[in-house]
Amino acid sequence: MSRDKDIGDLIIRTEKVSRVLEDQEFPVTLVRDISIQVKRGEFVAITGPSGSGKSSLLYLLGLLDAPTDGRIFIGKQDTGLLSDKQLAQFRLENIGFVFQFHFLLWEFSVLRNVMLPMMKLQKFKGEEIEDRAVMLLTELGLEAHMFKTPDQLSGGQRQRVAVARALANAPILMLGDEPTGNLDTKSTANVISILKDLVREHKNTIVVVTHDTDFAKQVDRQIHIVDGQVV
Amino acid sequence: MLTLEIAYAHLMGRKRQTIMSLLGVMLGVGFFIGVSSMMRGSEKDTIDRITNDFPHVGIHDSFRQARRQPLERIQSGQPEDQRATVFISGVKPPVENRGIVNFRDIANYLRTRDDVQFAMTMETPVMLTVSGQTRSMNLVGIVPEEVRGIIHAADSVIQGRLENLYSDSNGVLAGKAFMDQHKLKMGDTVQIVSGSGVTRVMRIVGVFETGRAWNDRRTLLTLLKNTQVIANRPGRINNFYIKLDDPFLAWDFSVQLEKTFGYAAYSWQENMQDMLNTIATRNRIMYAVVGAILLVACFGIYNIISTVVMEKTKDIAILKSMGFSKLDIINIFLLEGFLVGFTGAILGCGLGRLFLHILSGITIRNPGMTRPMPMPLDYGIGQYFFVSGIAIFSAIIAAYLPARKAGALPPVDILRGAA
Numbered sequence: 080m081s082r083d084k085d086i087g088d089l090i091i092r093t094e095k096v097s098r099v100l101e102d103q104e105f106p107v108t109l110v111r112d113i114s115i116q117v118k119r120g121e122f123v124a125i126t127g128p129s130g131s132g133k134s135s136l137l138y139l140l141g142l143l144d145a146p147t148d149g150r151i152f153i154g155k156q157d158t159g160l161l162s163d164k165q166l167a168q169f170r171l172e173n174i175g176f177v178f179q180f181h182f183l184l185w186e187f188s189v190l191r192n193v194m195l196p197m198m199k200l201q202k203f204k205g206e207e208i209e210d211r212a213v214m215l216l217t218e219l220g221l222e223a224h225m226f227k228t229p230d231q232l233s234g235g236q237r238q239r240v241a242v243a244r245a246l247a248n249a250p251i252l253m254l255g256d257e258p259t260g261n262l263d264t265k266s267t268a269n270v271i272s273i274l275k276d277l278v279r280e281h282k283n284t285i286v287v288v289t290h291d292t293d294f295a296k297q298v299d300r301q302i303h304i305v306d307g308q309v310v
Numbered sequence: 311m312l313t314l315e316i317a318y319a320h321l322m323g324r325k326r327q328t329i330m331s332l333l334g335v336m337l338g339v340g341f342f343i344g345v346s347s348m349m350r351g352s353e354k355d356t357i358d359r360i361t362n363d364f365p366h367v368g369i370h371d372s373f374r375q376a377r378r379q380p381l382e383r384i385q386s387g388q389p390e391d392q393r394a395t396v397f398i399s400g401v402k403p404p405v406e407n408r409g410i411v412n413f414r415d416i417a418n419y420l421r422t423r424d425d426v427q428f429a430m431t432m433e434t435p436v437m438l439t440v441s442g443q444t445r446s447m448n449l450v451g452i453v454p455e456e457v458r459g460i461i462h463a464a465d466s467v468i469q470g471r472l473e474n475l476y477s478d479s480n481g482v483l484a485g486k487a488f489m490d491q492h493k494l495k496m497g498d499t500v501q502i503v504s505g506s507g508v509t510r511v512m513r514i515v516g517v518f519e520t521g522r523a524w525n526d527r528r529t530l531l532t533l534l535k536n537t538q539v540i541a542n543r544p545g546r547i548n549n550f551y552i553k554l555d556d557p558f559l560a561w562d563f564s565v566q567l568e569k570t571f572g573y574a575a576y577s578w579q580e581n582m583q584d585m586l587n588t589i590a591t592r593n594r595i596m597y598a599v600v601g602a603i604l605l606v607a608c609f610g611i612y613n614i615i616s617t618v619v620m621e622k623t624k625d626i627a628i629l630k631s632m633g634f635s636k637l638d639i640i641n642i643f644l645l646e647g648f649l650v651g652f653t654g655a656i657l658g659c660g661l662g663r664l665f666l667h668i669l670s671g672i673t674i675r676n677p678g679m680t681r682p683m684p685m686p687l688d689y690g691i692g693q694y695f696f697v698s699g700i701a702i703f704s705a706i707i708a709a710y711l712p713a714r715k716a717g718a719l720p721p722v723d724i725l726r727g728a729a
Contacts, residue, residue, distance in 0.1 A: 143725070170632070176632070185625075
């Protein structure tokens with residue numbers, strides 16, 4: 080599902096990235112001087128205790144937040160050089176998100192939810208969009224639920240829809256923020272195996288934040304964060 | 311299309327509030343159309359009456375400013391005024407103004423205009439004696455075949471005929487109110503005395519009723535040559551009554567006539583300035599009232615879109631994480647405002663049309679009218695477009711504030727809060 084594009088072998092490279100919340104009474108440092116690299120086709124877990132800054136790092140990598148210091152490269156792009164609008168476009172094209180609380184659009188059918196990012200980007204056209212959405216949902220075992228609304232699905236199913244949606248525009252990088260945090264054991268195993276398949280068979284690059292140690296053990300590499308720093 | 315789909319889904323997700331906002335816009339637009347139609351209808355009705363009853367332009371044998379005396383002209387130092395010295399002999403006080411000197415030039419000019427109809431009259435004040443009472447009247451000398459459609463009294467003959475003037479050389483037509491006041495009937499005689507001292511006994515050969523008190527009490531119509539004799543101004547006329555195909559050209563035309571011929575020319579707009587000012591003020595009041603209605607409707611729109619924004623912060627965050635830009639988000643909510651405004655305007659136009667249908671069935675007896683009349687309504691399509699435009703514009707403005715707020719929401723805060 081990944082596509083060939085001249086992005087080099089390093090999907091993520093950060094140089095001394097820090098994020099400080101300055102608009103508080105006392106400045107709060109969320110992450111400090113983080114320099115990491117993630118190669119194409121790697122499955123990386125960011126782990127650490129609550130409040131360690133792992134989610135903050137993920138939002139930075141996902142370009143939802145901007146670092147106060149340092150530089151973040153996604154592919155070969157220095158993301159600090161992009162305007163807000165360009166950042167949105169860059170996210171749309173290159174990054175897929177899965178959150179702890181699925182975050183599906185409640186008013187739309189499962190199929191529509193998966194089609195949304197494609198309809199926005201228009202890299203795929205017309206019929207292609209629906210065909211691709213059906214293909215993704217089928218691969219994730221949701222072909223029976225395509226025309227249901229999210230409230231008719233179980234937590235595990237919803238999370239698989241979120242995965243399908245994250246993959247819609249064939250991003251170079253998929254990010255998960257506690258993607259199994261809200262699921263029972265069986266669904267968790269199911270989602271983990273799906274993510275592993277994506278990396279093994281489709282050469283996707285995945286970075287997840289988790290505090291589930293079982294999950295963390297199953298990935299290629301762990302980046303452990305304490306107090307906003309890599310240890 | 312995607313934006314529209316999301317906007318539509320948001321509104322449908324809050325059906326009850328959406329319907330209330332739609333009703334707000336719909337009522338605002340509907341009321342506006344109803345009120346505007348009545349206002350414009352009565353405005354048109356009033357102006358129709360004015361332009362039917364009064365000449366559009368009148369030229370009188372007077373000047374707006376007294377002409378300059380020879381002495382003033384010499385002292386002005388203008389070269390063309392240097393020969394203005396006159397020799398005055400046999401001084402006597404002028405008895406009466408002389409009428410319009412170059413009336414043939416004016417008449418010839420007016421005949422060249424296809425869109426102009428006119429009548430020339432000689433009018434003179436007279437004292438009238440009837441059954442021992444004396445009162446002043448305005449004696450209007452006309453040529454009967456010239457005045458149809460131009461002089462209201464001549465068009466409003468209810469007894470006898472205008473042509474009766476030809477069969478009785480001393481015939482006059484009088485207003486019904488005057489006849490009633492003095493218990494006169496057709497064929498009765500009255501005695502008149504003019505300013506120049508001529509006394510004549512006139513016979514009433516017709517009655518008119520214009521519905522205007524001043525006309526019906528004070529005007530006497532007779533042949534032009536009669537007034538010329540009675541006023542001692544043979545071969546003169548002192549008034550032009552002019553009607554234009556388009557009454558709204560009257561102002562400009564009167565200015566042009568006055569400039570060309572010198573005599574004072576009054577348009578109906580100038581004569582009726584107070585009335586026109588009243589109409590303009592009334593219109594402003596209407597726009598203020600209806601504007602207030604629409605303003606209230608806008609609060610409804612603001613309210614629903616604010617609510618949607620608050621409820622959909624999660625959706626906004628997910629759309630942003632997906633790659634929707636700030637502008638995309640703002641557009642979604644602006645579009646929601648537009649949808650409410652547009653749909654409300656369409657429904658409101660239907661409601662307004664329904665109001666007009668109901669109003670057209672109502673008859674009202676206004677003070678001063680002798681019988682109930684249907685309400686004058688304006689069915690012009692322009693007001694529908696006008697108010698719809700205003701409604702849609704205001705709806706978008708009302709949506710803008712919450713939309714901007716939505717666009718500015720930082721996704722990270724929402725994600726953090728939810729996680």
